[in-house]
Amino acid sequence: MANINPIRRAEIGREKRARTRAQLIEAGHALFAKQAVESVTVDDLIKEAGVAKGTFYVHFDGLEALIAAVAEDLVQSFDELLQSGRTSITEPALRIAFGCSSFIDKAREDPRWAAVAARIAATSPKGAESVRRRLFEDLQQFSQGLPDDGSAELRLEIVVGIMLQILRALSEGRLSSLDRNQVIAAILRAIGIDARHAESVIARLSAVSPVL
Amino acid sequence: MANINPIRRAEIGREKRARTRAQLIEAGHALFAKQAVESVTVDDLIKEAGVAKGTFYVHFDGLEALIAAVAEDLVQSFDELLQSGRTSITEPALRIAFGCSSFIDKAREDPRWAAVAARIAATSPKGAESVRRRLFEDLQQFSQGLPDDGSAELRLEIVVGIMLQILRALSEGRLSSLDRNQVIAAILRAIGIDARHAESVIARLSAVSPVL
DNA sequence: AGTCATATTGACTTTATGGTCGAAATGACT
DNA sequence: AGTCATTTCGACCATAAAGTCAATATGACT
Structure with a gap:
């Protein structure tokens, strides 16, 4: 009789489960990208x-659970995307610019990702919440720096609104000849940075994150 | 035997139909506002x-037909909203500012309208197309006026993105103490108008469309 | 080759949704 | 009160989608 090590058994099971679960989540990405x-x-x-x-x-209690899992997967990809800049950049405006440009670069090289991100963001505000919160913190810090009126809350909606629309446009094949820096400049001006300063931020951004 | 005037008959029928149809469309608004x-x-x-x-x-061939009818209803409300400014204002920047401020005013006094507009815009690009097109024409005209780079296409996505996000935020109860002019200023700056000029446009806007 | 813990399967049941149609209601008119 | 063009009604059918579970497959190990 074969009495196998139960720990090893469980490990094998976990691997198989993980693979199947990943297939399901991948299928979610594929479908959410097109409908x-x-x-x-x-x-x-x-x-x-x-x-x-x-x-x-x-693997999942129902559709909601799978959607949540796809959202989580997406948030993880955001984290990987932003990790490099997160620690090294301290200036709020540059941090924001870096985050936005990372998103745009990713969206351009992977329109499917852009489509899923835009759709999930619209669907489950819970999933997008962590990304929103980090952006909001940067914006609060940024807002302290200038005597300008205008709330960080409003700036948050503005940046999110522009970014989501850009993601949608890219995923739908519009703006194929998009200039990343023009978007960043528009965002920075929108949140109250004057045009000259915006250009200087973008110049420094190019050093951190070269244009493709 | 009663042989009634058939023309009158048809008229009565039309009125009844119209009322029921309106009920269905109203139900569409109510539901699209919350899901x-x-x-x-x-x-x-x-x-x-x-x-x-x-x-x-x-009254409708199916769900798609009703959605289209709700979208049409919405476009009509846009037209009424923008009609007053449409003919009288010729300066592109001011036209854009007027359009955006009309939307914001409407959204603040009727958050349900904002929710439906945002959802329908995301769903049926066909319905939103007429509004997009008019905004795009204003932006093209505007873009000619300045030596700045940046395409009207990009500006279109930026304005639409900000406006949709503001509509969503208002419909979800965020930004309750929103200052309309701050949004307009952000939009104008985003599309390349310098801060000083933006303020002058807003000053003139207040004459056309007083803040609530 | 045989064992067994684990994961996968797909036929099946139940419920939800789309869509149809003959019957019933409406209401202005004589 | 009776007529009739027109609209509305809701029971009904067919299909799609959600959700269940006993049976089957897997695969590392002896």
Whole structure:
């Protein structure tokens, strides 16, 4: 009789589970990239993932749970994207510029990612909350620096609004010849940085994150 | 035997139809204000409208047709909103400022309208297209006026992005103490108008459209 | 080759949704 | 009160989607 090490058994199981779960999440990305999140069904998902229906319910309680998992996956990709600048840049305006330019670069090289990010952001405000919060903190710090009126709350909506729209445009094939720095400049001016200062931030940005 | 005037008959019928149709569209507004367009069902609609299922199909071929009708209804409300400024204002920047401020005023006094407008804009690009086009024409004209680089296409996405996000924020109860002119100023700066000139546009805007 | 903990499967049940149609209601008119 | 063009009604059917679970497959190990 074969009495196998139960710890090893569990490990093998975990790996298999993880692979299948990843397939399901990947299928979510693929589908959310081409249709509204609310219109995706469990059957769509399992067909796309090449998996049986029961398997879906082993991994997720329902569609909401899968959407949340895709959102989490996305947030993780944001973190990886922003990690390099997060620690090294201290000036708020440059931090914001760096974050936005990272998003734009990523969106240009991976329009599917842009589509999913825009859709998920519109769907589950909970998932997008962590990204919003970090941006908001930068904006609060930035707002202290100038005597200008205008709340960090409003600036937050403005930056988020522009970025989401750019993501949507890129994912839908518009703005194919987009100049990244023009977007950054517009954002910086919108939140109250004068045109001259905006250019200087962009110049420094190019050193941290060269234009593609 | 009563042989009634058939023309009069038709007229009565038309009025009744129109009322029921309006109920259905109103139900659409109510539902789209609180949930994703794609998640609304025919049963939701008829329950909200207080009407039988068959009646729905007498008036609309299906959900898509109703969504289109709601979108059209919305575009009509845009037209009414913008009509006064449309003819009298010729300066592009001021026209844009006027349009945006009209939207913001409307959204503040009717958050439900804001929610529906934002959702429909995201759903049916066809419906939003007429509004986009007019804004784009103003932006093209505006772009000619200055030696600045940057395309009208990009400016369009920026203005639309900010406006949609403001609509969303207002409809979700954020930015309750919003200063309309701060948003307009941010938009004008974002599209390349320097801060001083933006203030002058806003000053003139106040004459055309007084702050609430 | 045989074992067994674990994961996967897909047929099945239930519920939700889209869509149809003959019957009933409406209401202005005589 | 009776007529009739027109609209509305809601029970009904067919299909789609959600959700369940006993049976089957997997694969590392002896």
